[in-house]
Amino acid sequence: MDMTRARNYYPSRSNSLTADWDTAINGILAVNGGVQNWTLGAAAKCNIDDRSALRCKFNTDLQLGMSLQQKLDEHVMLTLSFNVDCGNVLRGGHKVGLAIEIQA
Numbered sequence: 001m002d003m004t005r006a007r008n009y010y011p012s013r014s015n016s017l018t019a020d021w022d023t024a025i026n027g028i029l030a031v032n033g034g035v036q037n038w039t040l041g042a043a044a045k046c047n048i049d050d051r052s053a054l055r056c057k058f059n060t061d062l063q064l065g066m067s068l069q070q071k072l073d074e075h076v077m078l079t080l081s082f083n084v085d086c087g088n089v090l091r092g093g094h095k096v097g098l099a100i101e102i103q104a
Contacts, residue, residue: 007030009029019047022044044056044057062086062087063083079101080097080098081097
């Protein structure tokens with residue numbers, strides 16, 4: 001495979017529906033020689049209040065991702081996230097994440 005001929009393109013569009021709701025669509029076009037492979041996705045973000053946000057994404061590879069982010073105080077942010085491969089739910093390999101961000 002000649003990697004010098006491989007190209008990737010990333011078109012996207014985002015929109016703020018309201019002060020609390022943002023949406024986006026994106027794509028990845030991978031071109032290698034004469035082969036093209038598209039992945040399309042859609043995402044949304046909802047600001048629950050001034051200290052927390054919920055994010056959700058889904059793409060044509062049947063991956064579902066969600067995260068909840070909560071600001072605990074002025075310097076500490078907690079994030080809980082997961083990613084499920086909906087095309088292979090019983091196979092496993094799903095991801096769960098927990099992050100604590102502390103700013104000095």
